[in-house]
Every structure is written in structure tokens, then in C-alpha cells.
Amino acid sequence: MGTCAAYCGSSSSPFQWSSFSPQFTGWLLPFLALLAQLPYESNGIWHNLMCLFLTVGSPPLTMYSLALTLLNSRYAKQLLDELPVPKDPEENLQFTEFKASVFQTLKVSQQEPFGVAARTATSLEDFAIVRSWWRSVHHSLKKSAR
Numbered sequence: 001m002g003t004c005a006a007y008c009g010s011s012s013s014p015f016q017w018s019s020f021s022p023q024f025t026g027w028l029l030p031f032l033a034l035l036a037q038l039p040y041e042s043n044g045i046w047h048n049l050m051c052l053f054l055t056v057g058s059p060p061l062t063m064y065s066l067a068l069t070l071l072n073s074r075y076a077k078q079l080l081d082e083l084p085v086p087k088d089p090e091e092n093l094q095f096t097e098f099k100a101s102v103f104q105t106l107k108v109s110q111q112e113p114f115g116v117a118a119r120t121a122t123s124l125e126d127f128a129i130v131r132s133w134w135r136s137v138h139h140s141l142k143k144s145a146r
Helices: 002-008 017-036 045-057 059-081 089-108 124-144
Strands: none
Touching: 017 045, 017 059, 045 059, 059 089, 089 124
16 A cells, blocks of 8 residues: 555545546557558458457567568569560560569468469460469459458
8 A cells, every 4th residue: 555655645636638648549549540450351250350359469469460561562572573574565464464463462362371383384375374363363352352
């Protein structure tokens, strides 16, 4: 009881909102902004709640995950930009659309584990199959987004 009286005083006083609100809003508003940016994209409410609880329970882990996501997006873009560009204007347009589909798919799906088998397109027909697969994955992800 002596420690409490030493820090808080021995008398009681009414709650002062004016002294409490600046400190509270300085903590609460950035935290709410962080929660609003979470990708609540799963099909189940349980996964969205788990994401929310993880963020509330460990903001540093959330910031670390966000930083990794941003760095991975940047790295994927750099790798895709290094690919050789076809000389034919029509093929170049198709290739640009293909790169955009691949990038968007990789960017959106960073939080989910998946693997893509390394396969090289040996002919234009193989490239068309691979391109259509990436495009279909990209469209499926766009349709499932909220």
C-alpha cells in the first residue's frame, strides 16, 4: 500500500480525459491503422480471426512479416524485369501481360505456401500453356479477393 500511495498519492481524484486521451490515441490510432491494412482475404472467418489475434498479440512479428512481404515483392519484380524481352511487338505485349500475371500472383500469394516446379518452355506452344496457367491462377486470385 505504501508504494501505491508513493506513486499515485493518498487522495482520490476524478478521471481526467484530457490527460488520458493524447497518450491513448497516440497508441491506439497507429495500431488501428495497422489492423486495417491486414489482408483479410481468406475464405473462412476463423483464419481472419487468427490473423487478427496474431497482430494484436505480436505487433513486431506482424511488422517483420510485412517487411518480408515488401522485400519479397521487390525481389520478384527485379527477377521478372531481368527476363529477356521478345523482339516481336505482339510477343512483347503477351510477354508483358504474362510477367504482370506472374508478379501479381506471387505478390498476392506470399503468405501461403506453394511451390512451382521448375520447367522451361521449349516451344511457343509450351509457353502458351504456361502463360495461360499463370493467367488462370491470377484471375482465380482476383475473383477470390474481397
